[in-house]
Amino acid sequence: MHSNGLFLKDVAGFLGSYYTALAVMNGVAGYLLWKRSKEPTQALVWTVFAGVMMILASLALSGSPGLVPALPAWLRGLVNQLSGPVLYTLGTTALLTVLFVFRRFFVKPMVAWTILNAMLLLMGLSMADENFASIVMKPDNVPIVGLVFLLAFFTWVATKQAVVNDDRIAQGLPPMEKLDDEKVLVWPDLVYTELICMIAVSAFLLAWAIFLPAPLEEPASSVKTPNPSKAPWYFLGLQEMLVYFDPWYAGVVLPSLVIFGLMAMPYLDFNKKGNGYYSIAERKFSYLTFQFGFLELWITLIILGTFLRGPNWNFFGPFEYWSPYKVEVLNNVDLPQMFWVNLLDRPLPRAPQGASTLTQVGTILLREAPGLVLLGAYLLILPPLLAVTVFRGFFARMGFIRYMIMANLMLLMLSLPLKMVLRWTMNLKYLVSIPEFSLNF
Amino acid sequence: MAIGETIRNSQIWKSIFRHPMPLDRRNRIVVMLTNFFLHLHPVSIKKQGIALSFTWCMGGVTFFLFLVETVTGVLLMFYYRPTLEWAYNDILALRDVTSLGILRELHRWGAHAMVITTWLHMYRVFLTGSYKPPREFNWVIGVILLLLTLLLSFTGYLLPWDQLAIWAITVGSNMARATPILGYEGPGQQLLTVGGIDMITDGSDARFGLLGARFVGEETLNRFYVLHCIAIPLAVALLLAIHFWRVRKDGGISGPL
Numbered sequence: 001m002h003s004n005g006l007f008l009k010d011v012a013g014f015l016g017s018y019y020t021a022l023a024v025m026n027g028v029a030g031y032l033l034w035k036r037s038k039e040p041t042q043a044l045v046w047t048v049f050a051g052v053m054m055i056l057a058s059l060a061l062s063g064s065p066g067l068v069p070a071l072p073a074w075l076r077g078l079v080n081q082l083s084g085p086v087l088y089t090l091g092t093t094a095l096l097t098v099l100f101v102f103r104r105f106f107v108k109p110m111v112a113w114t115i116l117n118a119m120l121l122l123m124g125l126s127m128a129d130e131n132f133a134s135i136v137m138k139p140d141n142v143p144i145v146g147l148v149f150l151l152a153f154f155t156w157v158a159t160k161q162a163v164v165n166d167d168r169i170a171q172g173l174p175p176m177e178k179l180d181d182e183k184v185l186v187w188p189d190l191v192y193t194e195l196i197c198m199i200a201v202s203a204f205l206l207a208w209a210i211f212l213p214a215p216l217e218e219p220a221s222s223v224k225t226p227n228p229s230k231a232p233w234y235f236l237g238l239q240e241m242l243v244y245f246d247p248w249y250a251g252v253v254l255p256s257l258v259i260f261g262l263m264a265m266p267y268l269d270f271n272k273k274g275n276g277y278y279s280i281a282e283r284k285f286s287y288l289t290f291q292f293g294f295l296e297l298w299i300t301l302i303i304l305g306t307f308l309r310g311p312n313w314n315f316f317g318p319f320e321y322w323s324p325y326k327v328e329v330l331n332n333v334d335l336p337q338m339f340w341v342n343l344l345d346r347p348l349p350r351a352p353q354g355a356s357t358l359t360q361v362g363t364i365l366l367r368e369a370p371g372l373v374l375l376g377a378y379l380l381i382l383p384p385l386l387a388v389t390v391f392r393g394f395f396a397r398m399g400f401i402r403y404m405i406m407a408n409l410m411l412l413m414l415s416l417p418l419k420m421v422l423r424w425t426m427n428l429k430y431l432v433s434i435p436e437f438s439l440n441f
Numbered sequence: 442m443a444i445g446e447t448i449r450n451s452q453i454w455k456s457i458f459r460h461p462m463p464l465d466r467r468n469r470i471v472v473m474l475t476n477f478f479l480h481l482h483p484v485s486i487k488k489q490g491i492a493l494s495f496t497w498c499m500g501g502v503t504f505f506l507f508l509v510e511t512v513t514g515v516l517l518m519f520y521y522r523p524t525l526e527w528a529y530n531d532i533l534a535l536r537d538v539t540s541l542g543i544l545r546e547l548h549r550w551g552a553h554a555m556v557i558t559t560w561l562h563m564y565r566v567f568l569t570g571s572y573k574p575p576r577e578f579n580w581v582i583g584v585i586l587l588l589l590t591l592l593l594s595f596t597g598y599l600l601p602w603d604q605l606a607i608w609a610i611t612v613g614s615n616m617a618r619a620t621p622i623l624g625y626e627g628p629g630q631q632l633l634t635v636g637g638i639d640m641i642t643d644g645s646d647a648r649f650g651l652l653g654a655r656f657v658g659e660e661t662l663n664r665f666y667v668l669h670c671i672a673i674p675l676a677v678a679l680l681l682a683i684h685f686w687r688v689r690k691d692g693g694i695s696g697p698l
Contacts (some may be wrong), residue, residue, distance in 0.1 A: 143553035157585040178697045183485040187469040209546035218625040220607040251616025266577035274570040439628035
């Protein structure tokens with residue numbers, strides 16, 4: 001934090017090779033665009049970009065920390081100030097929506113290339129920030145950085161083919177995958193691909209293992225609790241859900257439902273189209289549901305939990321120092337409190353001392369009536385209501401049981417974003433809060 | 442050239458490989474049928490099905506990483522003792538004393554990579570709609586394999602016995618405490634009582650079953666070690682066999698019907 005010059009000296013070598021790699025990558029792209037694609041203008045643009053990267057590389061390697069290319073301090077401060085769980089979630093949702101709606105534009109190779117370079121450049125400039133680098137370069141966080149780029153790449157690969165196929169299907173043509181019905185011998189075509197794959201993965205893994213030592217902290221101590229205490233990275237989406245739900249739901253029920261829902265998927269998706277080829281238009285509902293669950297609710301929450309949650313699970317901007325002293329106001333209120341006290345101006349219903357069990361349970365039910373009614377309406381009334389309106393076609397084709405399982409899985413999945421919105425807009429803590437039975441929702 | 446010829450014509454070579462070199466079409470077919478390792482594959486395959494942009498190779502890479510984990514894992518077991526006294530010191534020695542000091546790195550990064558490639562494999566299977574009939578059940582097996590992969594990684598996370606390890610497992614397993622009815626802080630745990638005595642306590646609930654103790658301690662280390670090195674890998678191996686067998690039986694590598 002305080003020895004910024006020292007830190008920049010440490011990171012300069014890495015950034016130097018990083019920008020050099022960017023320069024080489026774009027130099028090759030420029031060459032291929034010129035020679036192979038006969039696109040002299042594009043070739044020029046990316047060659048110039050490669051030159052700029054080369055300049056950045058030499059600035060990083062110049063030996064004077066002040067010259068290491070970085071985002072200006074005011075911009076980093078602004079990003080820190082603006083970022084928060086609300087903006088992060090809405091922002092990623094908006095981003096994914098834009099990418100989806102204008103997918104025709106984004107799958108163009110040159111657009112994708114521009115975005116990739118912008119991402120890599122932004123990453124490099126951010127790395128010159130000590131706080132950013134200390135989180136991103138944590139050995140166990142490196143895989144997540146890789147995951148982000150891999151997912152972006154493969155989503156692009158898939159969407160590109162889906163867009164082509166959707167156009168073809170709209171014209172009454174078969175998908176691309178169907179054009180080539182030719183069969184080849186597994187030896188050599190597949191066996192050699194597998195061999196090359198194994199060698200490539202081995203080389204990659206060896207390089208990774210040589211350059212990045214596995215983390216090893218102090219010996220385990222059950223009395224020294226680290227702050228923050230985090231689960232392994234692939235469970236951090238679940239840990240993030242603990243902000244909005246109690247452990248029984250966020251940590252046990254919802255993960256079980258994710259597994260159950262994934263297993264149920266082939267039996268719920270009655271759409272026979274889109275089997276064995278990339279397509280979006282032919283299966284828009286299942287596509288959007290899956291992508292919302294995977295990219296938005298699983299991946300972005302992992303990124304949030306890993307990179308943006310610091311001590312005490314407080315939110316920290318990407319360039320913010322993880323101070324354990326940061327205080328966030330927690331003024332969340334339960335729904336019964338809102339309903340009885342704030343709205344009706346009455347005390348919470350309470351059973352008299354020594355009342356019978358029945359009276360006590362009755363009082364709890366009365367106290368929690370607003371939340372229970374809302375929940376009941378959400379899980380019991382909404383599915384049939386949807387069955388006769390929006391999902392009329394689904395209901396007819398799926399039958400009662402399959403439809404109810406689908407609708408309930410859907411509503412339970414949506415319970416997370418809905419609870420988020422309720423928390424942000426109304427400071428709602430629990431809809432139903434029955435501490436007597438450790439049942440909070 | 443002549444030496445190669447002599448070797449390939451020797452009795453030893455011929456006793457090992459039941460087929461001649463796959464240099465012509467006939468032998469390229471024969472090799473797939475008579476070689477134990479290759480017979481997992483069909484003889485011929487849709488050209489489009491193995492196109493890189495279509496298949497991404499992520500299932501195969503995941504399997505390869507599983508093999509890497511098995512080999513490096515066995516080697517690590519030579520050096521590592523799962524006791525409070527030795528666990529951490531053995532890991533230190535693995536880094537500082539043992540030759541081939543990147544064994545643990547290979548194992549750890551391979552494990553992270555395996556989680557990622559499993560996700561990417563499932564992502565591809567979803568995006569090509571390959572979970573649809575007749576492959577529904579193989580998708581279900583795949584989901585169980587996903588769960589086992591995560592559990593493998595989770596149980597392995599504890600073994601270095603450093604601060605990172607025990608607190609990640611503590612945070613992760615604290616959830617089990619809140620299991621409805623079966624966790625002692627879960628909703629409805631009061632329901633299981635016999636003669637007024639609570640059946641679900643911190644010494645008998647779901648978390649206790651997972652950890653073998655009330656907190657992450659020596660019993661947990663032993664339990665996770667056994668799960669990580671024996672129980673889960675065996676389950677994975679069995680399910681992998683079924684997974685691959687079903688790929689063949691359900692119409693081979695995915696492609697348009």
